[in-house]
Amino acid sequence: MSIKDKAYKILKKLKNIYKNPKTELNYSTPFELLVATILSAQCTDKRVNTVTIELFKKYKNVYDFAKANQKDIEKEIKSCGFFHNKAKSIIETSKRIVDFYNGQVPDEMEELLTLRGVARKTANIILSSCFDKAQGIAVDTHVKRLSKRFCFTKSENPDLIEKDLMNIFDRKDWNSINYLLVNYGRYVCKAINPRCDFCELHEYCCHFKEKNKKELKHIFGIEKKIDNKIFITIKFAQSLDGKIATKSYESKWISNEKCLEFAHKLRSENDAILVGINTVIHDDPILNVRFFQKNKKSPIRIILDGNLKIPKNSKIVKTSKIIKTLIFCNVNILKKNEIGTLKKINELKKNKIKIIGIKTCKKNNALDLNEVLNYLYKKLRIKTLLVEGGGEIITNFYKKFLFDKIFVIINPIFIGNDGISAIKNLNIDKIEIAKGKKLKLIGVKNFDDNFIFELSK
Ligand code: SF4
Structure with missing residues (x-):
């Protein structure tokens, strides 16, 4: 079976399991999703969703964040970890959006990458979730792990993993593949003790065969x-x-x-x-x-x-x-x-x-x-x-x-x-x-x- 055939068999099964794949981060504007995604680095979506309830009440839009005091933001987001860097990124990103993009989150990959704290993973999430644009595939820890377990890639580097995935999957599927793999990685194919006994994908899994x-x-x-x-x-x-x-x-x-x-x-x-x-x-x-x-x-x-x-x-x-x-x-x-x-x-x-x-x-x-x-x-x-x-x-x-x-x-x-x-x-x-x-x-x-x-x- 070619790698593409295998990938599409996996995709079909995942689509049957997750009917409407989307991010689990709560947001009501592209800017809120941008902030939530910056906060989600090395942190669970659940924790981020708890933190952003209060955060978005206090800071209503990009202008509020651009004017915010870093120490105040740090206090609000402390439980998400790396709060010093994340607060700095949120404020600097907000200032740049106000100064260069008229207060609107840009909808192009190159522009998003100019924002502090935004790498390809975050940019891909914003583009797919807010603008329905497929310019790449967001590679987070789940996508990376599952891509290796299914032998979609041999690389450890997220940018190279993304390239491998983009070569395997057709562009029309780029937006859904991240959410499908993330969901499966979160609930079944966990990093520690993956639930292989319940897994419907073990016939395609290199990790399972090796184990x-x-x-x-x-x-x-x-x-x-x-x-x-x-x-x-x-x-x-x-x-x-x-x-x-x-x-x-x-x-x-x-x-x-x-x-x-x-x-x-x-x-x-x-x-x-x-x-x-x-x-x-x-x-x-x-x-x-x-x-x-x-x-x-x-x-x-x-x-x-x-x-x-x-x-x-x-x-x-x-x-x-x-x-x-x-x-x-x-x-x-x-x-x-x-x-x-x-x-x-x-x-x-x-x-x-x-x-x-x-x-x-x-x-x-x-x-x-x-x-x-x-x-x-x-x-x-x-x-x-x-x-x-x-x-x-x-x-x-x-x-x-x-x-x-x-x-x-x-x-x-x-x-x-x-x-x-x-x-x-x-x-x-x-x-x-x-x-x-x-x-x-x-x-x-x-x-x-x-x-x-x-x-x-
Ligand atoms: S068989 Fe186990 S390791 Fe492989 S995809 Fe399923 S849960 Fe993950």
């Missing part, structure tokens, strides 16, 4: 790479009643967006991702990495496909020229030299897919996982492997205790007995046997309303 990444690291720790074998992580998402898909094999979006990000983070940390052929047939995944892939190659994709059933039009095949892909199949079907199989092998090879024939287990005719792992470790130097499913594959890895870590993502929904189970038949008839294989619970994390259980042997 989330750190949080995940903190909760789950960084995977330890073991030198003499492959570090195997199993990950699957299931319903509360242990189903990874409905009876029609629908499994997409079983977990929420945050868990999806977590899953992609896991992928990015592994050398290879392994799935069985049923996952390719029913889910048609790409098995790539989103969100966390910076200057890094995609993990190698490993498909266990005993009978070479992989569809030619699957996304795996379509993307195999750009993402390295290996298929392990039953060595016997390669030996048979059947025309149909040879044709398929040729097509897969044309798509740069490597096919490796291996033995199957006598007991269940499944591909020998130890042979697969040996190949990955010895021939491809794979050190970390993420096993993503489906149920048969997960169960086979679990039964052989071929894993170092398991992440189970649980969405508190029920799919029912006719759904597809995450763990298949284990032939356990006694609780004691199950307890003997009990996993260690390392951590549980609540991601919105989904839970991630981290387990080890």
